Amino acid sequence: MSPSLSSSLLASINAASSQHTSEAGGYSSVILSRSSRAPTWLRAIDQESTRTTIRTVDYLSVESLVAALKGIHTVISVTSAIDGTQAQIQINILNSALRAGCKRFAPSQWGFGPKGWEDVATLRWGSQGVWDECTKYEGEIECANFNHGSFMNYLGHGIYPFPSESESDEATALVQLKKGGGYILGEDEACQGLQRQGPLTDQSGAFLIELKNGIAELPIKDDGQWPRITMTSMRDVGRFVAASLNVPKWEENMSMAGDTLTMGELLAHAEAVTGKKFKVVILKREDLEKRLAGLAQDDFIG
Structure with missing residues (x-):
């Protein structure tokens, strides 16, 4: 997932969860970022920062992540480090979420589902060892992959x-x-x-x-x-993820299909x-x- 795509997916999830908040109440978004400056798209949908908070982190530092994740219930990762650190970043976020007392974690494995991650070599660059690490902590934190097919x-x-x-x-x-x-x-x-x-x-x-x-x-x-082929629009992915916050128990594969x-x-x-x-x-x-x-x-x- 490219930096542009990760920002776009985050925008869709954040917009959907913000809408969900206004309709059902109770949710707000904390964004972990290397920069404290709100991007222009975020200021466009939450100009007064009433629904979103930015916490600056070093993704390669577990201590930094633990501090930022205190008080967070659900962690949804959309990182896309193409410098070779992506898998380690996912594992760092998971371990930090455990230490911070978070209840749910979705690694940044947005795509075609288990067979895609297993069979397509070009998808393994950021996922190797991540789900194995997630399964070690079954019973301590709920982990789920959000599978959506191709972006429509x-x-x-x-x-x-x-x-x-x-x-x-x-x-x-x-x-x-x-x-x-x-x-x-x-x-x-x-x-x-x-x-x-x-x-x-x-x-x-x-x-x-x-x-x-x-x-x-x-x-x-x-x-x-x-x-x-299964295709789902970016906005519907965001809506699905936001709605999943109300699901009593996450499944290992939270799959969706626009068509x-x-x-x-x-x-x-x-x-x-x-x-x-x-x-x-x-x-x-x-x-x-x-x-x-x-x-x-x-x-x-x-």
């Missing part, structure tokens, strides 16, 4: 023009972010912070399907059938919505394996 927001890339090269000043950005509930109207609102990292040939940064130009790259199974459909059905929906006949590149297993073999382990869509 990837389909929003390319619909709007490329962002301007010149960034707006902070005051203007704050106004725009307030209008969009933490996201700037347009592509940022549609994609909710997901970077243009997709491999499609039009350079749009889209993944699987590019609606504006009518192109797609879709995998097919060995038997010639379309595989199925589960075949790649063929996804293509049919795209063609129906746009009125276009898409140019489709079919990828077989050997095509995907060849691409994976040429990728660095930390080269993944986040």
Whole structure:
């Protein structure tokens, strides 16, 4: 998960939990950060800091984390350290949560579920040993993985023009972010912070399907059938996590699905919505394996 994605997911969870607080009462968010300065998106959804508090931490220091986690019930990690420390950071947070008396912990393993973490090598960079550590403390702290499939927001890339090269000043950005509930109207609102990292040939940064130009790259199974994919929007992930705070007991896998459909059905929906006949590149297993073999382990869509 890239730094942009982790911030975006945190924004979605925080916005959902803030809404949940106003509706049901009783919850507030404490954000652990290396910086005490509230990011612009956070000031847009909580200008007076009435629902959120920032506590500065050193993620490589258990003592720092223990102090910051005092009084916290549920710890939800969305860290994405791509410098090789991600797994250790997760273990540090878990051990610190135990010492601080926290009751629940969700490691930063947002994605495709147990089989994805086990079978996809590019997902192991930040998870090795983390869940094993979680299971050691069963009975002392509830741990859960939130599985959501692919982010549906990837389909929003390319619909709007490329962002301007010149960034707006902070005051203007704050106004725009307030209008969009933490996201700037347009592509940022549609994609909710997901970077243009997709491999499609039009350079749009889209993944699987590019609606504006009518192109797609879709995998097919060995038997010639379309595989199925689960997709969930970023905001719905946030709503699900916020709602889970009311669940009496967490399960090991807290799974959700905005929609589960075949790649063929996804293509049919795209063609129906746009009125276009898409140019489709079919990828077989050997095509995907060849691409994976040429990728660095930390080269993944986040």
